[in-house]
Amino acid sequence: MQHLRETDPEIFAIIAKETLRQEEGLELIASENYTSQAVMEAMGSVLTNKYSEGYVGKRYYGGNEVIDEMEALAISRAKELFGAEHVNVQPLSGSPANLAVYMAAVKPGDKVLGLKLDHGGHLSHGHPVNFSGLNYSFSQYEVDEKTQRIDMDKVREVALRERPKMIIAGFSAYSRDIDWKAFKSIADEVGAVTFADIAHIAGLIAGKALENPVSIFDIVTTTTHKTLRGPRGAIIMCKAQFQKDIDRTVFPGIQGGPHDHVNAAKAVCFLEALRPSFRDYARQTIKNAQAMAGELMNRGYKILTDGTDNHLMVVDLRSKDLTGKVAEVALEKVGISCSRSTIPFDTRKAMDPSGIRLGSPALTSRGMGTGEAVAVAGLIDEAVKNHANEAKLQSIRSQVRELAKKFPMYGDKA
Ligand SMILES: *Cc1c(COP(=O)(O)O)cnc(C)c1O
Numbered sequence: 001m002q003h004l005r006e007t008d009p010e011i012f013a014i015i016a017k018e019t020l021r022q023e024e025g026l027e028l029i030a031s032e033n034y035t036s037q038a039v040m041e042a043m044g045s046v047l048t049n050k051y052s053e054g055y056v057g058k059r060y061y062g063g064n065e066v067i068d069e070m071e072a073l074a075i076s077r078a079k080e081l082f083g084a085e086h087v088n089v090q091p092l093s094g095s096p097a098n099l100a101v102y103m104a105a106v107k108p109g110d111k112v113l114g115l116k117l118d119h120g121g122h123l124s125h126g127h128p129v130n131f132s133g134l135n136y137s138f139s140q141y142e143v144d145e146k147t148q149r150i151d152m153d154k155v156r157e158v159a160l161r162e163r164p165k166m167i168i169a170g171f172s173a174y175s176r177d178i179d180w181k182a183f184k185s186i187a188d189e190v191g192a193v194t195f196a197d198i199a200h201i202a203g204l205i206a207g208k209a210l211e212n213p214v215s216i217f218d219i220v221t222t223t224t225h226k227t228l229r230g231p232r233g234a235i236i237m238c239k240a241q242f243q244k245d246i247d248r249t250v251f252p253g254i255q256g257g258p259h260d261h262v263n264a265a266k267a268v269c270f271l272e273a274l275r276p277s278f279r280d281y282a283r284q285t286i287k288n289a290q291a292m293a294g295e296l297m298n299r300g301y302k303i304l305t306d307g308t309d310n311h312l313m314v315v316d317l318r319s320k321d322l323t324g325k326v327a328e329v330a331l332e333k334v335g336i337s338c339s340r341s342t343i344p345f346d347t348r349k350a351m352d353p354s355g356i357r358l359g360s361p362a363l364t365s366r367g368m369g370t371g372e373a374v375a376v377a378g379l380i381d382e383a384v385k386n387h388a389n390e391a392k393l394q395s396i397r398s399q400v401r402e403l404a405k406k407f408p409m410y411g412d413k414a
Pocket residue numbers: 031093094095096098121122124170171172197198199200223233234
């Protein structure tokens with residue numbers, strides 16, 4: 001980054017500081033990951049200079065013959081990776097991708113069904129402060145109070161009562177497999193469009209470690225920067241019958257020019273995810289999450305649903321008489337990043353809820369295995385237990401740094 005150093009030493013220094021923070025810390029935020037240097041090189045390329053409103057072969061600007069080649073390659077790789085009939089690679093991020101789906105599949109005021117935010121859903125699945133909740137008439141399904149799992153009989157009950165035009169399956173904080181076929185059969189019963197938001201688990205699906213909904217559902221969106229380990233962005237996959245409507249709502253409905261440099265980086269990430277080694281990554285990510293959840297439970301923590309099928313878990317800290325914020329702050333002090341999280345039927349507020357969400361994708365990208373995952377669970381327990389003991393937190397901080405140093409973010413390729 002020689003040019004940046006000379007032109008803007010302040011931003012250069014900030015990036016250097018953030019690099020060190022990432023390198024010396026343990027990243028347990030379930031939605032974060034370390035993208036490859038190949039992906040970053042594509043993002044830092046001259047493709048950012050281009051305007052390409054429109055689609056392959058149908059652009060509103062000249063000089064797009066090379067960009068067309070790139071976008072067509074990104075699309076064909078995504079199709080191969082997920083087995084999709086149609087892919088739009090232009091969505092700028094997960095929320096705008098979801099906005100495009102609403103605009104393509106339902107009308108303002110129409111009834112839509114989604115998982116409630118504090119039960120593991122996403123803001124864009126009908127929360128009242130989000131465009132989704134503001135513009136569409138949402139009913140929300142919940143997890144069962146006892147098992148903390150989605151109960152498909154209850155989903156069916158709500159669907160039959162509300163007769164939604166679209167049903168959303170997908171989550172940001174839920175650790176169990178989704179029964180895609182059961183969602184599809186409920187949707188068929190009420191004549192609803194099926195929309196899967198696999199933002200969190202796309203990498204695990206691409207790595208064939210979880211069931212793929214793309215052949216079952218009408219429309220599927222995913223971010224590319226979470227378990228899929230690509231650049232910040234999103235894609236929409238759909239059946240051929242939705243192709244025209246999806247493409248029209250992404251552009252010109254919502255967006256202007258696509259971010260060609262990011263779309264090239266998406267193509268790189270799809271290529272990486274097509275490699276056999278990505279399957280090992282997906283499987284190891286789940287094994288590591290299960291090892292971490294197991295160790296935390298051994299240490300007396302309540303994990304929602306008592307375990308995990310994927311890369312994440314939500315810890316109910318009421319089992320330790322602590323709050324999410326106290327735990328998040330203690331963990332931050334020792335260099336462990338996580339996100340506080342509401343738990344289903346939480347009586348506390350979102351700014352200081354009863355839980356934290358932990359995930360294994362970033363640690364796994366650094367090459368850590370189940371032994372390290374268990375060790376990290378131990379460090380979490382120590383930090384949380386000693387949240388008021390600054391000296392003890394300091395010593396845990398150096399243990400965290402030591403472990404992190406053994407697993408460089410970019411190995412010997414840095
Ligand atoms: C992360 C996430 C999104 C939003 O992605 P952004 O890129 O942050 O807009 C949408 N849906 C789900 C389920 C997510 O987890």
